Amino acid sequence: xEYQESLKEQFxxxxxxxxxxxxxxxxxxxLFAKIDAITEQNQYKVLAAMQKNKxxxxxxxxxxxxxxxxxxxxxxxxxxxDVFGAEAALVRPQLISGTHALTVALAGNLxxxxxxxxxxGVPYDxxxxxxxxxxxxxxxxxxxxxxxxxxLLSDGGFDWDGIRKALNDKTKLVTIQRSKGYEWRESxxxxxxxxxxxxxxxxxxxxxxxxxxxxxxxxxTIEPTQVGADLAVGSLIKNPGGGLAPIGGYIVGKxxxxxxxxxxxxxxxLGKEVGATLGVTPSFFQGLFQAPQVVxxxxxxxxxxxxxxxxxxxxxxxxxxxxxxxIVQCIRLAKEENVLAFCQGIQKGAPVDSFVTPExxxxxxxxxxxxxxxxxxxxxxxxxxxxxxxxxxxxxxxFQGGLSWHHAKIGITxxxxxxxxxxxxxx
Ligand SMILES: *Cc1c(COP(=O)(O)O)cnc(C)c1O
Numbered sequence: 001x002e003y004q005e006s007l008k009e010q011f012x013x014x015x016x017x018x019x020x021x022x023x024x025x026x027x028x029x030x031l032f033a034k035i036d037a038i039t040e041q042n043q044y045k046v047l048a049a050m051q052k053n054k055x056x057x058x059x060x061x062x063x064x065x066x067x068x069x070x071x072x073x074x075x076x077x078x079x080x081x082d083v084f085g086a087e088a089a090l091v092r093p094q095l096i097s098g099t100h101a102l103t104v105a106l107a108g109n110l111x112x113x114x115x116x117x118x119x120x121g122v123p124y125d126x127x128x129x130x131x132x133x134x135x136x137x138x139x140x141x142x143x144x145x146x147x148x149x150x151x152l153l154s155d156g157g158f159d160w161d162g163i164r165k166a167l168n169d170k171t172k173l174v175t176i177q178r179s180k181g182y183e184w185r186e187s188x189x190x191x192x193x194x195x196x197x198x199x200x201x202x203x204x205x206x207x208x209x210x211x212x213x214x215x216x217x218x219x220x221t222i223e224p225t226q227v228g229a230d231l232a233v234g235s236l237i238k239n240p241g242g243g244l245a246p247i248g249g250y251i252v253g254k255x256x257x258x259x260x261x262x263x264x265x266x267x268x269x270l271g272k273e274v275g276a277t278l279g280v281t282p283s284f285f286q287g288l289f290q291a292p293q294v295v296x297x298x299x300x301x302x303x304x305x306x307x308x309x310x311x312x313x314x315x316x317x318x319x320x321x322x323x324x325x326x327i328v329q330c331i332r333l334a335k336e337e338n339v340l341a342f343c344q345g346i347q348k349g350a351p352v353d354s355f356v357t358p359e360x361x362x363x364x365x366x367x368x369x370x371x372x373x374x375x376x377x378x379x380x381x382x383x384x385x386x387x388x389x390x391x392x393x394x395x396x397x398x399f400q401g402g403l404s405w406h407h408a409k410i411g412i413t414x415x416x417x418x419x420x421x422x423x424x425x426x427x
Contacts, residue, residue: 011348011414016427021413024307028320031303039296042218046289049082060282067276076284077272080240080252083288085226088258090272091236091250093280094265098214098235099126101249105233106130106173108264109208109257112144114172119163119196120188121151124181124212125366146170156186158196164203173208174200178224179215179326182390182398184317187325190220194227201228208257214238215326215382215400218295230254231261236284237381239327242294243403244287246280246378294383295327298401301385301408302329305399308416312425327383333395338424342397343373345418346387349411350375360391368392385411 007013013021059072067073073091080089095101110116116131128134132141133149141147148171150162176196180187188196197209210231211224217239224232234240236248251261262271306320306329315332318324333339340360347358353375360369369391376384382401385408389397402408419425 007410011410011417012421013413013417014420017413017417017420020311020427021308021409021416024304024311025409028300028303028307031321032300035296035299035303038219038221038299039292041221042292042295045221046079046083046292049079050285050289052082053078055079055285059285062279062281063276064278065276066274068273070275070277070281072281072285073275073277074272076281076288079285079288080250084223084232084252086232086252086254086258088255089250089252090258090262090265091248091284092265092275093248093277093284094275095236095249095251096247098212098233098238098249099124099130101233101235101251102127102175102212103130104249104265105210105231105251105257105261106140106175107143108261109173109210109231110140110143110145111172113170115146115148115168115170116140117148117150117163117166117171117174118177119150119158119166119174119200120176121183121185122149123175123177124214127175127212152185158199160199163196163200167200167204167207171204171207173210175210175212176224176229177212177214179212179328180317180330180398182396184330184332184396186318187216187328189323189325190216190222190224190227192325193224193229197224197228210253215328218292219299219324219326225253231257236287237378238383239295239298240288240291241284241381241383242287242290243377243381243383244283244290246283248280248284294403297403297405297408298327298383299324300405301402301412302327302399304409305329305331305412308412312427327400329399331397331399333389333397335395335424336391337422338419339371339389339391339395339397341419341422341424342415343371343387343389345415346373346385346399346411347375348418349407349414350385351407352377366390387415 063070077089129136132139211229213232213234231253236245306316317330360371372388374386385402387399
């Protein structure tokens with residue numbers, strides 16, 4: 001059977017949707033060359049780091065118990081440090097998510113009486129509980145760590161004056177979120193983050209600048225640690241795990257600050273010396289090796305979705321032609337029915353759980369129902385094809401991932417078809 005007919009039979013892709021998808025893909029093909037060039041450079045970077053550190057199959061052995069002398073773990077951490085142009089790294093399955101890695105980096109480097117500053121507006125939802133912006137048991141606020149925030153200006157730019165005023169004697173650490181999270185704002189390029197850090201360090205040279213690097217890794221050819229960030233933190237079930245890491249987080253940066261985090265993760269006096277890897281090390285290595293390719297595919301998917309939706313009159317952030325700083329594509333879908341149809345369509349294109357229909361639910365930590373489409377091999381993995389949306393006006397949907405561009409393209413096209421089938425849009 002012809003491919004187009006198979007798609008029709010399997011997913012109900014009509015000729016009009018097929019034609020529109022084809023036209024859209026042709027229009028964005030010139031952008032793909034640029035994405036491929038970034039992928040190649042990042043692939044080289046990872047390869048070079050692995051060769052430099054003489055990665056060998058002896059590094060793939062599992063350790064148990066305390067995990068002393070885990071050569072694979074230590075080598076992997078050196079590879080991460082090199083890839084990020086940093087002094088040291090902590091890359092562990094015991095860091096159970098991005099939120100946990102950020103918590104460990106913050107709690108390890110802040111002491112009672114210190115102040116934390118976010119110069120880029122409100123942090124990601126889960127971090128609000130960690131900091132104590134939203135009261136939670138065990139928050140940094142409970143340990144006497146205060147928090148200050150400087151919002152972005154209405155045009156999305158940094159409030160330089162406000163940041164200058166907010167920095168004070170107590171400011172110990174500045175947290176900069178690269179990706180937009182659930183906000184309708186630009187994600188910051190590494191260059192922009194570099195400018196912000198330079199500005200902050202000129203006023204207060206000893207302040208620790210930490211970047212929440214979630215969704216940003218390998219989207220550009222440099223990372224925040226190469227433009228002055230003292231720490232960069234992220235999740236292995238997002239970009240750097242390449243879809244293969246089944247769990248994990250990383251903290252890279254200056255040796256001293258990574259060590260501060262390590263003694264918080266394990267124990268004072270133990271630090272990085274302990275922590276068994278239980279057999280996950282090969283998937284961490286191989287996932288990192290594949291990450292540039294997977295991220296490149298995800299960026300292509302984001303551009304494709306943006307272009308599809310722009311052609312239908314929806315607002316997109318970033319625009320299909322914009323330079324990318326992360327893999328997240330936000331679409332203002334304007335009504336609830338659009339959000340449900342798109343997310344339910346994405347789910348239909350998943351390799352896992354394609355037969356279930358996602359519905360909005362009251363997730364802890366969110367102020368409205370949230371719908372999440374994810375049929376992933378790794379639970380909650382958002383480097384895999386996924387879309388989620390807080391179900392409230394103006395009905396933004398946040399799309400990211402895809403283990404391959406080709407899978408993402410099929411999934412997104414089914415999302416569009418579902419909107420067409422429900423009479424929400426006409427092509
Ligand atoms: C995903 C994400 C996190 C961490 O989320 P986890 O689900 O805990 O991994 C933190 N910040 C941003 C901007 C994120 O996108």
